[in-house]
Amino acid sequence: MKRPLSLQKLIDALRKLPGVGPRSARRMAEAVLAMDYEEAREIGRAIVRAKKAIRPCSVCGINTEQDPCEICSDETRDRSFVCVVESAEDVIAFESSGSHEGVYHVLGGTINYTRGSGPEKLNLASLFSRAGAGGIKEVLIATNPTLEGESTAAYIVKRLKNAGIKLTRPARGLPRGADIDFLDSETISIAHKERQEAFFLNDEQ
C-alpha cells in the first residue's frame, strides 16, 4: 500500500520548504491531517495570500505590501545613509534594535560562485545605481560576518570605492551573553585586537 495521492503530494510540497526533510515533512503532513479543516485551510491560504500580497520594494528590496516600502517612503528617514543587508529579515532585526535611522538595501543573498550565485543574481545593480544617482553619504555594508558575507562586502567595496561614499562595516566583537570559551578564535582575536577602554557607570560619577 502506498500513501493516498493527496497525502504524498502534500509531503512532496512541504519538502520544498527549507530545512524540511522526508521525516519532518511526514510529521507535518500528519499534523495537517489532525487539524480542523479551518486551521489547515488557514495555513494554505496564508501561503497563497503572502505570496500574492508581498513584493520586493522597487527601491530597497524589502518585503512589502506597498511600493515603495514603508521605510523608503518615510520622509523622516535619513536617505543619505544606506544599510546594506543580505535579507529582508535582517532589516526587521536592525529595526527592532532601533539603531539605524537611515534606509536599507536588501541584497537577497550573498555571492557564492560554487553555488552558482554570482553578483548578477543579487540585488546589486540597483544598489550601484542608487549610489551613482548621488545623495548617499554613507553605505554600511552589514552582510553577515561569514565567509560569503565578507566576500560579498569586499565586492561591494571594490565597486563603490571610487564613488565618493563613506563605506563602513558593523563592529566585530563579543556578542552579548556570549560564553567566551564557546566562541570561535577569530571573534576572540578581533575582540582582543579591537579592545576598548574599560568604563563602567560608576567610573563616570
Place this chain on the structure above:
Amino acid sequence: MKRPLSLQKLIDALRKLPGVGPRSARRMAEAVLAMDYEEAREIGRAIVRAKKAIRPCSVCGINTEQDPCEICSDETRDRSFVCVVESAEDVIAFESSGSHEGVYHVLGGTINYTRGSGPEKLNLASLFSRAGAGGIKEVLIATNPTLEGESTAAYIVKRLKNAGIKLTRPARGLPRGADIDFLDSETISIAHKERQEAFFLNDEQ
C-alpha cells in the same frame, strides 16, 4: 517597521506545524516569497486538498481517500490477523517491509496521562469492538518499543486477554546496521537474553 501583515500571518501559520520554531518559520516564509507564484500556490493547495481528500478509514484508522481503505477492502488480506500500530506512517513502514499479510489498526498515538492523552483519546474503542465482533485470531501489538508504546501495549493486553485472541508483540533485539557500543543497555540485554542459534548460509550447505 514591522513585517507586512500577510508575511507575519504566514510565519504564524507555519509555526503551527510540528518542529517549526520562530527561526525556521521565518526561513520558510522567505523561501515561499522567493518561489514562483505557481510553486507557492501548489504548496498552499496541497495542504487544503490533502485535508479535504483524506479521512481515517472507518475500520482501521489509516489515512485514506476511500472508505474502507485499500487494505480493509482487499479480499486477499488475512482479516483474522490485525497489526496494531501507533500511526498511519507505521503502516507505510510495515507495508514497505512486505512482512504483514493481515490488516491493521491505527491507534493515532499512545496513552500518556501526563499529557492528558488517556485511552479515550485513542482509536481503541473500535479495536475492542473489532475484537469483540469475532473472526480475529491474532493481534500483533506493534506500538513503538518506548515507555509510552509499552504501556499502551500493556493496556491493550489487559483489555483483550480474555477475548480468546492470540496477543503478540514484535521481536526485540539489535536493528540491522547497529553499532552495539551506541545501543542502549535494554536493547543489548534483550538481544543477549533472546539470543538465537547462530547459523550462516554456509552452515546449511
